Amino acid sequence: MPVRPAALSGEAALSAAMQAAQIGDAAAYRALLRDCVPVISAMARARGVQGAALDDVVQDTLLTLHRARATYDPARPFLPWLRAITQRRAVDALRRKGRRPQEVHEPLAYEARADDGPMPGDDLARCERATILAAAVAHLPEGQREAIEHIALRELSLEETSTLTGRTKGALKVNFHRGLKALRASLSSRKEGTDA
Amino acid sequence: MPDPATHDRSTQVLSTHDLVEDLARSLTPVRRLPGPGRRALVWSGAVLAVGLLLVPMADLSGLRARLAVPDLHWAALGAILTAFAAALAAFQSSVPGRSPAWSLLPLPPLLLWLGASGLGCLRGWLAPAANLAEPEEMRGCFVFLMGVSLPLSVLLVLMLRRACPLRPNLTAALGGLAAAAAAAALLVPFHPHDATATDLLVHLVAVLLVVGLNGLFGGRLLDGTAGPRSRPGEADL
Numbered sequence: 160m161p162v163r164p165a166a167l168s169g170e171a172a173l174s175a176a177m178q179a180a181q182i183g184d185a186a187a188y189r190a191l192l193r194d195c196v197p198v199i200s201a202m203a204r205a206r207g208v209q210g211a212a213l214d215d216v217v218q219d220t221l222l223t224l225h226r227a228r229a230t231y232d233p234a235r236p237f238l239p240w241l242r243a244i245t246q247r248r249a250v251d252a253l254r255r256k257g258r259r260p261q262e263v264h265e266p267l268a269y270e271a272r273a274d275d276g277p278m279p280g281d282d283l284a285r286c287e288r289a290t291i292l293a294a295a296v297a298h299l300p301e302g303q304r305e306a307i308e309h310i311a312l313r314e315l316s317l318e319e320t321s322t323l324t325g326r327t328k329g330a331l332k333v334n335f336h337r338g339l340k341a342l343r344a345s346l347s348s349r350k351e352g353t354d355a
Numbered sequence: 356m357p358d359p360a361t362h363d364r365s366t367q368v369l370s371t372h373d374l375v376e377d378l379a380r381s382l383t384p385v386r387r388l389p390g391p392g393r394r395a396l397v398w399s400g401a402v403l404a405v406g407l408l409l410v411p412m413a414d415l416s417g418l419r420a421r422l423a424v425p426d427l428h429w430a431a432l433g434a435i436l437t438a439f440a441a442a443l444a445a446f447q448s449s450v451p452g453r454s455p456a457w458s459l460l461p462l463p464p465l466l467l468w469l470g471a472s473g474l475g476c477l478r479g480w481l482a483p484a485a486n487l488a489e490p491e492e493m494r495g496c497f498v499f500l501m502g503v504s505l506p507l508s509v510l511l512v513l514m515l516r517r518a519c520p521l522r523p524n525l526t527a528a529l530g531g532l533a534a535a536a537a538a539a540a541l542l543v544p545f546h547p548h549d550a551t552a553t554d555l556l557v558h559l560v561a562v563l564l565v566v567g568l569n570g571l572f573g574g575r576l577l578d579g580t581a582g583p584r585s586r587p588g589e590a591d592l
Contacts, residue, residue: 181385188382192378193375196375197370221371221374222374226519227451227519228385229388230388230519232387237506239452241452243451243452244521246518247451247521274455297565302589344537
């Protein structure tokens with residue numbers, strides 16, 4: 160099923176996307192960066208970064224990745240390269256945080272504070288949702304499926320989609336809305352089915 | 356459920372999303388950097404070119420006589436190997452994801468270089484006839500070392516800046532070591548006298564000065580991403 164190929168794929172796809180980014184493919188690069196965000200976040204959390212600092216680390220890492228993109232060697236795996244950058248930025252963040260005074264006089268509040276990172280099952284749930292959505296999209300008629308895939312899932316513009324598929328913008332709009340309607344129907348009936 | 360944390364997270368996610376859009380929009384094709392080994396070879400080629408430029412000024416007959424002394428040619432070999440190993444380590448450390456163990460590569464040749472030069476300390480006793488250094492010759496050595504190290508360091512820092520050194524101070528110090536060792540290797544043919552303890556001290560001070568200056572200033576030059584929020588346009592500078 161060709162629904163968001165990069166979303167569930169492994170290292171090879173990331174490496175391929177990075178190679179495409181090196182020769183200037185903005186769409187592949189955007190998809191790559193989006194896929195990297197949860198990975199970077201998980202790596203930074205593993206290094207002990209928490210809370211608002213986590214987002215700083217993600218953004219710093221993305222900026223460094225952008226600056227370092229010429230140094231990526233496609234002959235080598237992508238994730239160790241990304242991990243090296245993330246860990247360095249995580250250490251930077253922890254050092255910055257270490258320099259700031261921290262509130263340690265409220266043990267109860269400290270103990271009761273909720274971890275604002277994702278819950279343990281979040282990845283699994285996201286995976287499952289993606290599979291359900293992919294199955295529902297695959298059952299749509301050809302025209303509607305194309306419109307949904309390109310416009311909603313890949314977030315292309317109408318013009319880009321129309322040059323890609325050779326359909327007019329009007330046809331795409333109609334197909335898009337019909338597709339959304341069909342999806343809404345099939346997904347909500349599915350939900351009722353599971354709830355019952 | 357009105358949960359402030361959820362709201363915060365959504366605004367943060369948005370800004371990360373914006374950043375991704377910014378970066379994707381400002382994407383320009385880049386030429387992939389050659390591997391660290393090849394880049395170290397390029398720099399070593401530049402060192403060799405400097406050496407060839409200086410050949411007309413060299414004291415070649417004296418050089419031949421001096422290289423016959425074992426500890427002097429070991430010292431020269433050590434300096435040459437240290438220069439290349441340190442340059443290779445610096446280039447390796449400027450690429451994310453390479454093993455940090457590369458930074459240890461210059462240590463064995465460095466030991467050879469320092470050890471063999473250190474034997475020169477004993478020369479005063481071993482070979483009393485050896486031609487010992489005058490103070491102004493020593494000053495000449497120091498000026499030569501600094502004068503040659505500086506352009507080599509600048510070239511190396513410029514080359515390293517094209518990569519992305521995640522530990523800029525380490526990379527810069529390795530680069531400084533490479534430049535200082537290369538300068539010391541280039542000094543061998545111009546040395547008007549044999550090594551002595553004071554001579555070794557002068558060299559050591561020069562080497563440490565070059566490594567230290569590189570660590571101090573080169574680190575700052577190499578650290579293009581130190582600012583917590585440099586926008587993509589600036590990061591490319």
